[in-house]
Amino acid sequence: MTAEATEATTARPSLLTATGIRKSFAGVPVLHGVDVSVRPGEVLALLGENGAGKSTLVKILAGDHRPDGGTISLGGVSVPALDPKRARALGIRMIFQEPADAPSLSVAENVFLGRWPTTAGRVDWAAMRSRAARILAELDADLDPRATVGALRIGERQIVEIARALTDDARVLILDEPTAALSSEEVARLFRFVRRLRDRGVGIIYITHRLDEVRELADRVQVLRDGRTALSAPVGSVGRDELVSAMIGRSAGTVARPAAAAPAHEGAEPVLRFTEASIDGVFTDVSLSVAPGEVVALYGKVGSGIAEVAETAFGLRTLTSGTVEVDGRARSFRDPAAAIRAGVGLLPADRQRDGGFAVRPVAENLAAPSWPLMSRLGVLTSRREDAAYGRWREALRIRAGRGPRQPIATLSGGNQQKVLLGRWLERGSKLLILIEPTRGVDVGARQEIYTALRELVTGRAGLLVATSDYEEVVQLADRALVMARGRVVAELGGDDVTTRALTDAAGG
Incomplete structure (x- = not known):
């Protein structure tokens, strides 16, 4: 203005x-x-x-x-x-941070949720799809009105929310x-x-x-x-x-670039390696490595393939060609449980839908991947879960005013993310995969999470961070691979990791 x-x-x-x-x-x-x-x-x-x-x-x-x-x-x-x-x-209309949609319904049905157009007492499906297409075109959004919302990525679901608001005056x-x-x-x-x-x-x-x-x-x-x-x-x-x-x-204070990663031990294998990895129609010929004690970022826009590469490392997707190695061994995890047993942890992009157990206590959420290690003769007690929470509460500055039995859904977004990070610290994961780790997290909590992640790699873990936030890459990563349209288009390291270099490469 x-x-x-x-x-x-x-x-x-x-x-x-x-x-x-x-x-x-x-x-x-x-x-x-x-x-x-x-x-x-x-x-x-x-x-x-x-x-x-x-x-x-x-x-x-x-x-x-x-x-x-x-x-x-x-x-x-x-x-x-x-x-x-x-x-x-x-x-008064509100678009919430987390999608407030009906995942099993189509894009058009969600755009007009609660106000489906009717003709002679019946839903006019053609009119609804046509009107939804016009609204999506106004947003310049390339979404099929017939597509199921639950199959969309978070960014696409957010666009549907915005389109729904457009239908009201x-x-x-x-x-x-x-x-x-x-x-x-x-x-x-x-x-x-x-x-x-x-x-x-x-x-x-x-x-x-x-x-x-x-x-x-x-x-x-x-x-x-x-x-x-x-x-x-x-x-x-x-x-x-x-x-x-x-x-x-x-x-x-000004957040500086991290110090250069300590080199991996002489002759040590990278904790993670992708070699010419592809999934048809998703990403192509991705090669990368993550050394012990190193933070590698995958940076790109929504639809670039960064999240899908990260999910593949956790066993959520299966390669059509190429290989994934963890600790020098070729891996094709049958499911996330196998990845966890191999020492891999994941912080998903949608912490509410895919990360935490919303109605369960923070201690239970933090301890969940370590249940097999905590149980004695098949018995697990809340006291052991509370002890695990206590080990990480101060280190991660988790603010849960009602203690370890407070439901995780009642915490702020930043504190929820700290709890989910704590579960992999408790498990002792050697490789941590993070997808949009500070989405919706405030400035102060971001810095606390970054500090915790840097301390984690000091303990020789490797981190692969998939993020669309260029500031996050600059503040956290030792190296960055930029992806566009399913391919790695640039690799940056050291002082070359700048917001300008990242955004230029991602546009290109």
Whole structure:
């Protein structure tokens, strides 16, 4: 926005205003009287570490939670009792970080979920697919309306969520980490759409952990810390360090490139080696190696093949040609259990669907891969699980206020990821495969996870990280292989691992 446009926007009355919002869960305060507002034609970036209260606040605005105190008004009219149906009727729409879709239904059915078009009392399937195709075309999304959503990748499912929001005449749009799993082209496409909505007078609340997005997209920024507003200002008046300091409550240091990996022992085999590995229609002729004590990143956009290569190393996919070796032995794992026994661990991209047992305790989640090693005469006790959790709670800075028996789903995203990382530390895995390891994780928790991963490789484990986050590659990897359209198009090491080199290669 120009300075004149920004001034005009700030002069408008607020479209949505929440004042003094308070909320507690099980007696634990989460929000302590937070104020937030968004004006017509404004993008408000809402920042804060996981657990700061961002998601709770926007879920109250979307009607998913009832506040314990405070007031909400829309267009100057008080709306004291919001529920999801009423919020939607008032034009408040929210796209959640994790897909809120129906995996067994088609793309078109999900785009119009709950509002399927009918003719003479019957669902008009042709009209629904045609209308869904038009909306997807507006997003420039190459998705088949007939495709089953559960078979799509996370980034593609996020696009379906965005398309669903397009079908409503939204006055206020809340986006919760919408770009966490999108490629750079998909992010640029989303930003174009958000700007079009802003220009039409829609108020947008945009939750993100990526500070470059704040500068590029937002007009105003608000930072929450520990359930309170730590900063609220026009974007142009604050710098990156000030934002990070407001989020974490301390001075923000610059994260440097990691020190060069210690060379593998003389004559030692790489802990992982791919040789001319291919899966028909997925990736082709991939060759790579990971030495003990080394972090190798696979960087690419959604659909580049990085996740599929990583999944192959864990036995989730089978090669059609080439080989995979672990510790110098050719491997074709029958299933993930065989990979775990061979010393391989995995942090999947979708931690809620594929990683943790949502309703089970954090200690049980951390200990799960080590159950065969913990049991005595076939008996496993919660005391042994709690002891395993205790071994890693401080090292990983896991914040679970109710202790080892707290359900993992009640933790913030960053703490959930730390628990899942702890399970492989407990197991003593020699090779760890990570797919988008800090997707949806805040700045402070990211650095704690990076520190834990560097300490893990110091213990001679090897790490293969598949990520679409170029900043993550720069901050974590010793070497990086860039993939595009299923092929390795560049290999970078040392000081050559830069954001410019990564993005240039991935585009190419």
